[in-house]
Amino acid sequence: MSQQQRFKLFNRQSRAFSEGTVEYINHQWIFFDGETDEASSLDEYLNHDIEIFRSGRWCKGTIGENGTVTHNGQVFDLEHDESIRIRKQLIYSFERLLDELNDDSFFQFVTTLNSLDFSVYDCIYSYNQLTFLRTATTQSGVNFFIFDNGTLLCSVQHHFFYSVKEHDRFEFTLNTGKRIIIEKINA
Incomplete structure (x- = not known):
C-alpha cells in the first residue's frame, strides 16, 4: 500500500471534518461548529485544511491569517456567514x-x-x-x-x-x- 492509497483511505473517513459557519465579529473571524454550536477563533486553525462551500460545491484550501484562504496558489477572503468545514486533527x-x-x-x-x-x-x-x-x-x-x-x-x-x-x-x-x-x- 502506497502513501497515496493510505491518503485515499483517510479521505474516505466519516466525521473527518468539523462543519459550521464563520462570522466576522469585533474584527475577528469566529468559527461556529454546526454540531456543538461552540464558537472558537479561526486563528486556532491557522494552516489547517479547510473546505468552503461556494457555487454549490466544496472548494479546498488552507486557512491563513485574517480570514484568508489559499487555494491553488491564490489567496481570497472568507465571507461573513459562509459555510465551511475544517479537517479534524488526529491525536x-x-x-x-x-x-x-x-x-x-x-x-x-x-x-x-x-x-x-x-x-x-x-x-x-x-x-x-x-x-x-x-x-x-x-x-x-x-x-x-x-x-x-x-x-x-x-x-x-x-x-x-x-x-x-x-x-x-x-x-x-x-x-x-x-x-x-x-x-x-x-x-
Whole structure:
C-alpha cells in the first residue's frame, strides 16, 4: 500500500471534518461548529485544511491569517456567514502509530474500525507504548485507544511484538459487548 492509497483511505473517513459557519465579529473571524454550536477563533486553525462551500460545491484550501484562504496558489477572503468545514486533527500519539504500522496491519485496522461504523477521526483517547520503545531491538507491549462515534464507544487494545517478525493483534470491544479480534503477522 502506497502513501497515496493510505491518503485515499483517510479521505474516505466519516466525521473527518468539523462543519459550521464563520462570522466576522469585533474584527475577528469566529468559527461556529454546526454540531456543538461552540464558537472558537479561526486563528486556532491557522494552516489547517479547510473546505468552503461556494457555487454549490466544496472548494479546498488552507486557512491563513485574517480570514484568508489559499487555494491553488491564490489567496481570497472568507465571507461573513459562509459555510465551511475544517479537517479534524488526529491525536498525535495515534497518528504516530498509524504512520508506523506496516501496510497490511494499517489496512486491516482501519477497515475493521470502519466496518464497526467508527472513523480514525473518532479517536478521543490514545496511548502509544511504541513511542517509548523505538530504540529497543525487540519491541513488545500494548497500545490503548478509545473511539466515540456519537452513538457507540469502542475500546481498542493493540498488542504488538516486533522483532524479526512483526506481530500485531487488535482487540475491538464495543460498549454493546460486541468484540472483534484481528491478528497480523508479517515477516
